[in-house]
Amino acid sequence: MKAVNLEFPAVRESRITLDVNGRACAMTVEPRTHLADALREQCGLTATHLGCEHGVCGACTVEVDGAPQRACLQSAIRFAGKRVRTLEDFDDDAVMAQLRDAFSAEHALQCGYCTPGMLMTARDIVLRLPQADEVRIREELAGNLCRCTGYAGIVKAIRRVLNERAVGAPTENTHAA
Amino acid sequence: MKAVAYAFEAAASVDATTLALRAGGWGAKPIAGGQSLGAMLNLRLAQPETLVDLDGVAELATLREAADHVFFGAMTTHASIEDGRVPDPSGGLMPFVARSIAYRAVRNRGTLGGSLCHADPAADWVSTLPLLGATVIVAGEHSRREIAAAAFMTSAFETQLAEGELLVGVRVPRRSTDVRWSYRKFCRKTGEFSHATVGALADPADGTERLVLGALDGAPRIFEGASLLRDLSADAARRQALLDDAGQGLDDTRRALLAEMLRLALNDMEIPR
Numbered sequence: 385m386k387a388v389n390l391e392f393p394a395v396r397e398s399r400i401t402l403d404v405n406g407r408a409c410a411m412t413v414e415p416r417t418h419l420a421d422a423l424r425e426q427c428g429l430t431a432t433h434l435g436c437e438h439g440v441c442g443a444c445t446v447e448v449d450g451a452p453q454r455a456c457l458q459s460a461i462r463f464a465g466k467r468v469r470t471l472e473d474f475d476d477d478a479v480m481a482q483l484r485d486a487f488s489a490e491h492a493l494q495c496g497y498c499t500p501g502m503l504m505t506a507r508d509i510v511l512r513l514p515q516a517d518e519v520r521i522r523e524e525l526a527g528n529l530c531r532c533t534g535y536a537g538i539v540k541a542i543r544r545v546l547n548e549r550a551v552g553a554p555t556e557n558t559h560a561a
Numbered sequence: 562m563k564a565v566a567y568a569f570e571a572a573a574s575v576d577a578t579t580l581a582l583r584a585g586g587w588g589a590k591p592i593a594g595g596q597s598l599g600a601m602l603n604l605r606l607a608q609p610e611t612l613v614d615l616d617g618v619a620e621l622a623t624l625r626e627a628a629d630h631v632f633f634g635a636m637t638t639h640a641s642i643e644d645g646r647v648p649d650p651s652g653g654l655m656p657f658v659a660r661s662i663a664y665r666a667v668r669n670r671g672t673l674g675g676s677l678c679h680a681d682p683a684a685d686w687v688s689t690l691p692l693l694g695a696t697v698i699v700a701g702e703h704s705r706r707e708i709a710a711a712a713f714m715t716s717a718f719e720t721q722l723a724e725g726e727l728l729v730g731v732r733v734p735r736r737s738t739d740v741r742w743s744y745r746k747f748c749r750k751t752g753e754f755s756h757a758t759v760g761a762l763a764d765p766a767d768g769t770e771r772l773v774l775g776a777l778d779g780a781p782r783i784f785e786g787a788s789l790l791r792d793l794s795a796d797a798a799r800r801q802a803l804l805d806d807a808g809q810g811l812d813d814t815r816r817a818l819l820a821e822m823l824r825l826a827l828n829d830m831e832i833p834r
Contacts, residue, residue: 396568415569415612418599437562438600445666451640452666457599458592461569462614508665526751527664 400464404429405473413460420444422460423470431471431500435529442528445501446470452508471500479507482548486541494532501528506542516546564602571614575621575700575729578613583702583725585611591727593621593636593675596667597684621674621729624648632698634730635674643668650733651693652740654762658689661744664752674728680714680780683754687714688775689744691783692760696732701725707732714780737766743829745822746776757818759826763790772826774807774819782807794827 401410404427411426418437423429423446435441437456444455447469474480483506486492493499502525509516509524516524521542522535530538572578582589588610592598601607615621615636624647625632631650641647643659662668662676662685676686677697690697691711699706702725710731714720722728742762746755758775770789775781784803793800800823808816 394566396566398569414566416564416566416602418564418603421563437603439596439663439667442664442666448669451669453670454596454599454666456603458595458670459569459612462595462616505666523751524665527666 398461400461402427402460402463402468403466404468405470411460415459415461417460418456418458419446419460419463419468420455423455423468426460429470429472433497433500435497440527440529441498442501442505443498445504445528447504452504471503474503474507477507479510479545479549482545483507483510483541486544486548487538490537490541490544492533492537492541493530498528498530498532502530502538506538506545509542510545510549514546514549516542518543562603562605565605565608567602567609568611569614570611571617573617575618575727578615578618579700579702579725579727581611581613582727585613587724589613591615591678593678594638594671595675596663596671597675597679597681623730628735630732630734632730632732633673635672635677635728637673637730639663639668639671639673639676640665642673650735652736652738652742654689654693654740654742654744654760655733658685658744661685661746661752673731677710677713677731678720678722678728680718680720681754682717682779682781683756683758683776685746685755685758688758688760688773688781690731690733691781692742692762692771692773693733693736694769694771695734698729698732700727700729705729711783716779736762736764739766740764741830741833743826745825745829747818747822757815757822759819759822761790761826761830763830772803774803774823776819777807778810790827790830793823794831800827 396415397412399412401408409427413422420432420434423432432446432455433443435443439454439457445452446455449466483503505528521539570581572581590609590612592612593615621634621636623634626648631648639659639662642655649655673686676684680687695710697708697710697713708721744760746758748755755776760773762771768787772784773781804820808819
C-alpha cells in the first residue's frame with residue numbers, strides 16, 4: 385500500500401502580550417487565532433462564549449478600550465496595546481451588579497449561553513443611552529441572539545436598571561450634598 | 562469555523578502597505594476593521610496568504626475639514642460617524658446611515674474604507690457615498706488617483722482597486738443647510754443586510770437631485786438630473802421604467818421591495834419624516 389503524502393501548511397506563531405482585565409497576559413498564538421479563542425484557551429477566561437463565529441450572535445462581545453466589540457472577528461494579535469475587558473472583570477462593577485440582579489429578577493436567561501454577551505451589551509446601553517425606551521433597547525439588542533427567552537425578560541431587566549438609575553441619580557446627589 | 566493559516570504583517574505607512582500588497586500579489590489583503598473580512602475568514606470564503614494590518618497607518622485615521630468638503634481617512638469607524646465625533650458634511654444623512662449599519666459592537670470597529678472596498682451590494686456606504694457625490698482617494702506604487710464614489714464599485718464584491726492599491730480615504734462635499742434626503746432600506750431584522758435600498762438627495766443650493774437604488778445583484782445604480790425626484794413622484798411610468806432598468810435580474814419579491822422603498826423615499830422627499 386502506498387503511503388499517503390499529506391502536506392500541511394507551515395504553522396506560524398507569534399509571541400504577544402495582551403492587556404486583559406488589567407493584567408498582562410503573554411501567549412503564543414497563530415496569526416489566525418481570534419481574540420475569543422485566545423481569551424478562552426490562553427487566558428482561561430471562559431465567560432466569553434462563541435456562538436456563530438461570524439459576528440452575528442454577539443455571545444463573544446467584550447469591551448475593547450471602553451467600547452463593546454466582537455471577539456471572534458479579528459486576530460488576537462490586533463489587540464496588543466489595547467485594553468481588553470471580559471465579563472470576569474465586572475464582578476465589582478456597580479452597573480453590572482444592578483444588571484445581574486435585574487436579569488435574575490426578570491428571568492432574563494434560561495440556558496445562559498448568550499448571557500455574557502447580553503450583559504456586556506446591556507451595560508453599554510445603560511451607560512451610553514440612559515434615556516433609551518423599549519424600542520431603542522430592542523434596536524440596540526439586535527446584535528445579540530437569545531434562543532430561550534424571546535427577549536422579553538432581557539428587555540425588562542435593562543428597563544429596570546435604567547429606571548433604577550434614573551430614580552437613583554438625584555438621591556445620590558442629595559447624599560453628596 | 563476557524564480561518565485558514567495566514568501570515569500577518571503590520572505596516573506603518575501607506576507606502577509600506579502598498580509595498581507589502583504588491584509583494585503579496587492577489588494573495589495579500591489589507592485588513593481595516595475586519596468586521597466583514599473576519600467573518601469571511603472564519604467561514605473560509607476568504608483564504609488569503611497574508612493580511613496587512615492597517616491599524617498602525619496614521620494617515621488612514623486622519624480627518625481634514627475644508628471649506629467645501631470633509632476628508633475622512635479610510636479607518637473612520639461607523640460609530641464615530643453615528644456619535645457625531647467626526648464632522649458631518651451631509652446634513653444628517655451620514656450619522657443616520659451609520660446608526661443602521663449592523664450592530665453597535667460591529668460599528669465600534671467597522672470602517673468606512675473597509676466597507677467600501679469589501680463592496681457588498683447590500684452594504685450602506687457603497688450606496689450612500691455616491692448619493693453624496695463623494696470622491697475616493699486611492700494610493701498606488703508611484704502616485705495617487707481619485708475615483709468618483711459612483712464609479713468605484715464595479716460589481717458585487719468588485720471595485721476599481723488594482724493589485725497593490727490601497728484606499729486612503731474619502732472626500733465628501735459639504736451640502737447646504739437646505740439639503741433634504743431620504744434613506745430607506747428593507748431589513749427583516751434590525752442590523753441585517755438590506756434586501757432593498759433606496760436613497761434620495763436634493764440640495765436646492767446647487768440644484769442637485771440624486772437617487773440611488775442599492776442592494777441589487779451588482780453595484781448600486783445612481784440617477785441624477787434637475788427635477789429628477791419631482792418628475793419621478795409625478796410620473797408612474799417613469800418610476801416603472803427606472804425600476805425595470807435597475808431591477809434587472811431581481812426576483813418578484815425583491816422588485817416589489819425595491820418599488821416600495823422607492824415609493825417611501827420619494828414620499829419622504831415631499832413630506833420629511
